[in-house]
Amino acid sequence: MYFGYKNIYITFGKKEILKDVTMSFEKNKVSTIIGKNGCGKSSLLRILSNAVKPISGEVIFEDKLLKEYTRKDIAKRIAILPQVHDAPSDTTVETLVSYGRYPHKHKSIMTSKEDEEIISQSMELMGLTDIRKQSLGTLSGGQRQRAWIAMTLTQQPEILILDEPTTHLDITYQIEILSLIESLNKKFGLTVIMVLHDLNQASRYSHKMYVINNKKVEAIGTPNEILTTSMMEKVFSLKTTILEDNYAKRPYFLAKYSVKHNK
């Protein structure tokens, strides 16, 4: 297994969140975890940033247990952007992005030439070069999110993990962020694992979708396999019409009504 979860069991107090979840993500692909609110999809990612501690189960990275790696080694290869993040508002874009070099740094306080280059590259990729001297407090939500993603890119990871990277953003910025993520995957083969709220966006931008329902993995498959009327009814209690988008050749849905309230 390249990267994935094995028999994960999570409880919050007495409440069971996930039981026996096993899923494996493919290298160089964009994978998206979907499910209803509170189904435990974010918890799955938060295991990786130590914010959720599973009762049992393991995270696997290249056929080894993740906990067998040192923290620094993981940080050099896997970057995580949690849903809620915060930095002092007077931090400049450049400074924030430079923090991504932390796991690579040795004892020296000064940033090396190589570091500088990687930092400006990440800013270039995320279109931040013009605003690099600005402080985070003066930026729009979309710019700020781009700065954070640039920070994770500066870690030079092979896997990028994003927990709902588009929440609280206007639709323009949502698509902007997702397109940037798509291009990172295409250009550099970056493996992306994320949680998304919007199923149509998940279908549009991912190679594989992972559905969590009733504390378990309901289905894993391509957008065409997942976005079906039966799945939408079973997992989201919605009667839907499934259509195909001419441009990206991906399925999308339109909701007719909620099964729960329109019997």
Added chain:
Amino acid sequence: MIRKIFIILSLLVIVLFCIMFSISIGVMQIPFREVLKVLFTSEESIHRIIVFDLRLPRTLVATLVGICLSLSGCILQGVMRNTLASPSTIGVTSGASFVGYVTLVVFPDLYYLLAVGSIIGAFLTTMIIYSLAFSKGVSSVRMILSGLAVTALFSAFNDVIKIFFAERIVDAQSFMLGSLNGTTWEQFFMISPFAIIGIVICFFIPNKLNILMLGDEIAYSLGINVERFKLFLIILASLLSGVAVAVAGLISFVGLIIPHIARLLVGSDYKYLFPTAILLSTIFMTICDMIGRIIIMPAEMPVSVIISFIGAPFFLYLLRTREMTK
């Protein structure tokens, strides 16, 4: 960046002036020229005795106390992720003084143990507050209220000790009053080893602290062992505030005001914040101490009184502006 370095250099110049003034001013005025002569030649004079036996140790202790409290404040604000945290607002200084008193009562002959006792007291109190106030970040309300309760409890204990063991703690006048009156080299040597270790460590952690400010999850995913680092910071902050309490007693607000002004001047990057806090606290402490010395001459006003007169209104102002911005 150039602006920040300029600010730090200007503060450095002011610091030198303040130290000169602090040595020069008192019941017996010593002109600047004399101060320099005393410091840089070995000519015997009455001025020399005053400078070396009275003014210099006092100025140095005042400076160290201020530096320790303000660095401790900067660190606690980072750990709690809350700019209202400081050794006095969360009750750390009162816990330190309580264990300090206990040490004095139990080991009346071992005066230098006072510093160790205060440090242990500071550490225990910080741990208590941290666990009481913590749940997904530290909420201001819970932190301040926990601090209030802990302070009330420890002051009550302190009063009990003052009543029952009055004769044993009589030697620790300044510790009780928050005064620097009568500070000698003995006190300086008691605290300086701890203080210097604490201050030096502060120069090695700004990068890591900056990353901690991005939140526990990000810090963890950048390779920091968050729990261990926070415990280390709490120990460091306790070392610094405990040492200050051991010589100067309950000096409130320095650990709150200085980090705030430093943030206003150079922002929240710890690389600049620490040096700025060190310089600002030196300026602030020497000025407050000088005011205390001359305001009711020939008697003295304890430095803690002066600081509270300035600090309490400032704290209320902060509480108010924070409410407004929410």
